[in-house]
Amino acid sequence: MATAVVSSTLSVPNRDSVASEPPVPPREVVARDKPNDSGGSILVSWERSADDGGGRESVTEYRIFRSTPGGTFESIGSARKGVEEFADVQTIDGTEYLYVVRAFDGVSLSPPSTSEVVVSSAQWFHTGRTNILVGGVVLSFFVLWFIRKAKRGEELYIRPIAGLEAVDEAVGRATEMGRPIMYIPGIMDMDNIQTIASMVILGRVARKAAEYETPLLVPTSRSIVMSAAQETVKEAYLDAGRPDAYDSDKIMYLTDDQFGYAAGVDGLMLREKPATIFYMGCFYAESLILAETGHSTGAIQIAGTAMPSQLPFFVTACDYTLIGEELFAASAYLSKEPLLLGSLKGQDWGKAIFIALLVGGIVLVSLGFTRIIEWLATG
Amino acid sequence: MQRQIPLVITFLAGTVMIMQYFIPHWPFSALQQLFNRWYLVIAVFAMILGIGNLVKVHWQRLYRRKSGWWYSVVLLLALGVMGIAGIGGGIERGTFFYYLYWNMYIPMSSTMFALLAFFVASASYRAFRARTTEASLLLGAAILVMLGRVPLGNYLWDKFPLVGEWIMDYPNMAGQRAIMIGIALGVVSTSLRIILGIERTYLAGK
Numbered sequence: 001m002a003t004a005v006v007s008s009t010l011s012v013p014n015r016d017s018v019a020s021e022p023p024v025p026p027r028e029v030v031a032r033d034k035p036n037d038s039g040g041s042i043l044v045s046w047e048r049s050a051d052d053g054g055g056r057e058s059v060t061e062y063r064i065f066r067s068t069p070g071g072t073f074e075s076i077g078s079a080r081k082g083v084e085e086f087a088d089v090q091t092i093d094g095t096e097y098l099y100v101v102r103a104f105d106g107v108s109l110s111p112p113s114t115s116e117v118v119v120s121s122a123q124w125f126h127t128g129r130t131n132i133l134v135g136g137v138v139l140s141f142f143v144l145w146f147i148r149k150a151k152r153g154e155e156l157y158i159r160p161i162a163g164l165e166a167v168d169e170a171v172g173r174a175t176e177m178g179r180p181i182m183y184i185p186g187i188m189d190m191d192n193i194q195t196i197a198s199m200v201i202l203g204r205v206a207r208k209a210a211e212y213e214t215p216l217l218v219p220t221s222r223s224i225v226m227s228a229a230q231e232t233v234k235e236a237y238l239d240a241g242r243p244d245a246y247d248s249d250k251i252m253y254l255t256d257d258q259f260g261y262a263a264g265v266d267g268l269m270l271r272e273k274p275a276t277i278f279y280m281g282c283f284y285a286e287s288l289i290l291a292e293t294g295h296s297t298g299a300i301q302i303a304g305t306a307m308p309s310q311l312p313f314f315v316t317a318c319d320y321t322l323i324g325e326e327l328f329a330a331s332a333y334l335s336k337e338p339l340l341l342g343s344l345k346g347q348d349w350g351k352a353i354f355i356a357l358l359v360g361g362i363v364l365v366s367l368g369f370t371r372i373i374e375w376l377a378t379g
Numbered sequence: 380m381q382r383q384i385p386l387v388i389t390f391l392a393g394t395v396m397i398m399q400y401f402i403p404h405w406p407f408s409a410l411q412q413l414f415n416r417w418y419l420v421i422a423v424f425a426m427i428l429g430i431g432n433l434v435k436v437h438w439q440r441l442y443r444r445k446s447g448w449w450y451s452v453v454l455l456l457a458l459g460v461m462g463i464a465g466i467g468g469g470i471e472r473g474t475f476f477y478y479l480y481w482n483m484y485i486p487m488s489s490t491m492f493a494l495l496a497f498f499v500a501s502a503s504y505r506a507f508r509a510r511t512t513e514a515s516l517l518l519g520a521a522i523l524v525m526l527g528r529v530p531l532g533n534y535l536w537d538k539f540p541l542v543g544e545w546i547m548d549y550p551n552m553a554g555q556r557a558i559m560i561g562i563a564l565g566v567v568s569t570s571l572r573i574i575l576g577i578e579r580t581y582l583a584g585k
Contacts, residue, residue: 038403122408123403126400126401126403143572193569196573200578224425226432232580252436253432259492289491292501308558308559317505324558324562324565328565328566331580332572339577340578343572344568347567350564350567354564
């Protein structure tokens with residue numbers, strides 16, 4: 001699709017005074033309001049000129065003109081040959097527009113092909129995302145349903161997650177060795193859901209660290225994360241009845257730079273020799289640099305990330321790894337609170353639906369019912 | 380009240396952001412950009428806090444002559460010099476800041492990145508020791524993919540690239556997608572818990 005390039009105002013000549021014969025005009029010019037947008041945009045489409053991809057092969061581009069009924073046509077942009085659509089993104093909602101598309105061969109313009117009158121408007125619902133809405137509602141229903149069941153006191157079984165079972169052991173080990181715990185919340189900011197999940201887990205780990213009176217180091221690579229981590233740890237220490245043990249300087253900002261942060265954390269690991277290292281959050285190429293350095297210090301390492309490309313590195317270098325969704329399940333799992341466990345159960349049911357959809361989709365597509373691909377595609 | 384206000388803000392912000400995804404109409408269409416701008420404003424203030432924390436921690440280390448205090452001297456000097464060079468002389472090509480950036484920062488950053496090659500080698504050595512069935516499968520797959528991606532593999536058997544490609548496109552892709560679906564569900568569930576105030580660990584709520 002061509003993007004709108006609004007050129008200076010240009011009146012459309014009715015006839016081009018050139019010696020060569022003008023190209024054949026494009027056909028079926030249709031202008032319609034761009035669907036699922038916030039207004040201010042009209043899509044113009046046409047069928048290519050007979051001289052584009054055939055005939056004399058003379059068309060070099062299409063020129064698009066716009067006018068209000070009774071007004072003068074002005075050039076609003078062009079589209080390369082072979083293209084059959086143009087988006088006019090500078091319309092005023094509620095105003096009537098007419099569009100003219102003319103083929104151009106480098107010398108002369110074809111006779112005009114005109115569209116019907118069209119008006120742009122904003123939509124109140126994005127129809128291309130209906131399936132996401134349905135999926136979200138179904139998943140939310142299951143989550144809320146199981147939360148309700150948990151509220152009524154029903155016992156919910158959650159499968160054991162080795163990495164989370166080891167958290168107590170890891171914190172206890174640091175206490176026994178008299179060495180600190182290091183918690184690394186990834187390198188992304190607080191607008192990343194993995195960092196938010198990491199803060200939630202940090203709260204649980206900090207509470208245990210406070211109970212065991214073990215120092216907790218949290219080097220961060222974003223200042224907002226540092227502020228959030230300080231608040232989270234402070235509240236956890238208060239909650240554990242050990243506000244005196246809280247030291248804000250142990251939750252420190254290093255740098256926003258990816259490898260600068262990796263160097264800083266590596267240095268801390270080698271100097272402070274933490275007995276336990278948690279890597280929870282969003283990591284990129286620095287993951288292996290950190291985890292291998294941590295491994296070399298002999299620390300017990302527990303990692304959790306939703307970055308599939310970094311998971312193999314953590315699986316290799318760490319003692320336990322929370323894979324993808326387990327990172328988001330960690331807080332509920334560690335707290336054992338019925339309400340949170342209920343939401344985990346709902347999540348598992350959502351997964352079961354996805355598996356059923358996948359299997360059903362494979363069967364249906366294999367049987368020739370390909371419409372399901374359209375239903376599940378997002379707009 | 381101290382707990383209720385953050386919960387209400389979280390609920391409103393979360394709900395509005397979900398709604399703007401499904402409703403392109405104004406005012407929802409403008410809200411995401413508005414919220415992002417607010418976030419940037421907050422981030423600027425948080426940056427001041429971050430730099431303040433950095434200076435405080437290292438100044439204390441220097442003042443108390445803690446072990447490794449000379450590293451703090453280097454850090455504070457580097458912070459000061461880069462800050463003064465950037466604010467005083469600008470950051471364009473030809474400035475002192477630009478010189479420091481290209482001749483100190485970039486080489487040091489590249490050095491850290493280059494370490495990855497050695498860490499990949501040491502991690503691979505541990506991962507590929509065929510002690511269990513799973514590790515043996517991993518080793519076998521790794522060898523096939525490696526042979527498929529180096530000229531020697533193609534020289535030995537011209538089907539190695541195809542085998543390597545098949546492993547990446549099917550078993551590997553299937554595994555990655557399964558993880559991605561789980562992650563998406565985890566994200567929805569976590570978001571729901573936070574928006575509805577069920578998850579409030581970050582407020583130290585029980």
